[in-house]
Amino acid sequence: MDLSYSEENYLKSIFNLLATNTTAAVGTTELAMQLSVKPASVNEMLKKLKAKKMVDYKKYGKIKLTKAGKTIAVDVVRKHRLWETFLYEKLDFSWDEVHEVAEELEHIQSRKLINSLDKFLNYPRFDPHGDPIPDEVGVIQQQSKKTLSEVAIGATCKMVAVKDNSSSFLQYVISLGLGINNSIKVMSRESFDGQMSIRINGETKTVSQKFSENIYVI
Amino acid sequence: MDLSYSEENYLKSIFNLLATNTTAAVGTTELAMQLSVKPASVNEMLKKLKAKKMVDYKKYGKIKLTKAGKTIAVDVVRKHRLWETFLYEKLDFSWDEVHEVAEELEHIQSRKLINSLDKFLNYPRFDPHGDPIPDEVGVIQQQSKKTLSEVAIGATCKMVAVKDNSSSFLQYVISLGLGINNSIKVMSRESFDGQMSIRINGETKTVSQKFSENIYVI
DNA sequence: TAATTTTATTAGGCATACCTAACAAAGTTA
């Protein structure tokens, strides 16, 4: 089944919301926000995707992916992350620049292209943001990670990924001197608002709860 | 001015027809054939492109590119040929496989992407089919070449490019044992139908006029 | 030049994917 650029984006977004959120299903408004479209448009598209047996959905219900839908979504995610890796490693793109271009590249249709790219990059397992890259058959290596906000005071952890891939967030991360595989020591945490003091490369920084919830560590 | 995928394709096709044909302008039907759409669709699009000052056109007249239109077309051609080179040199695509995928890749919008790719490939000047790759400012290195059909009997020439980039033609070229930079000696030519006998790597082959008109040599 | 053929244009439709505005269902809170 060949899907349009838009249909692929819907499936990918549903997949990403399911992967990021704690919930097992997604709502219309939530998906609309993720895709920067209106809920009415999402509703329309869900009918199409349901007719194509890509989503599991009934009126006023929650959105889930069917097996076929998940297969497509994972494939798009694989392409996205491989392209990000290519841009970062081979074309000297910075951490915060790769996402936007990969949003376009992920829709190029060619099995051979993506598998050759995978080989060319020497079968990378994680993209520049620390997200796992699905393999050719769709298997995703899951890393048991938690957010920085969950780390105990006094403990030291290692940053392995970021939740938010937006350019503005990543630029802020860079400005703090942080990157994948850096060590972070949690010095203190305000119980009032979750703001915390962390130590990175000998420097102490103060970050918000919102920030620490977007950094994955092990 | 940001153009759609389709608009870019129209400009590219006009440019390619102008470059390939001997004529200085292009007709509606000709362009429709090149794009695999109907003349009515071309006519419609020409109105849009004219409104955007990308083509020079009046009712029942011939189609030309404006300066702005040519700039865009050359940029798309640059992207196409750089991607073809990437696929061929880095991802082990064969000669006849690169065109189709490059048709998609050429529309990715990112100045940085294409210039980084150019650098990564070490600023190639010709693509795998021997076509010149426009540089960052749109300059195209023209090679004074002729078709194999024009070579004198008894003369030896060097194949530098192909006119037709279709997979079927290229596969035939490969099957003859021919590739870019190969030497070809013209043994004889039928004045009746232009069929000719050529010598490649010590082997003699008989090829049609249609074939020899699609091989560029110096 | 008149008839014919080719080429180009217009009118009216269709599918995709978006939108706004009005309305309906579900969920929340007093």
Place this chain on the structure above:
DNA sequence: TAACTTTGTTAGGTATGCCTAATAAAATTA
């Protein structure tokens, strides 16, 4: 549980880019 808020749906509209069928202009040939 009634009122209110949030979430989801429907109806009707828009732009893009394609189509067919009818028509008009241009080019060719008799």
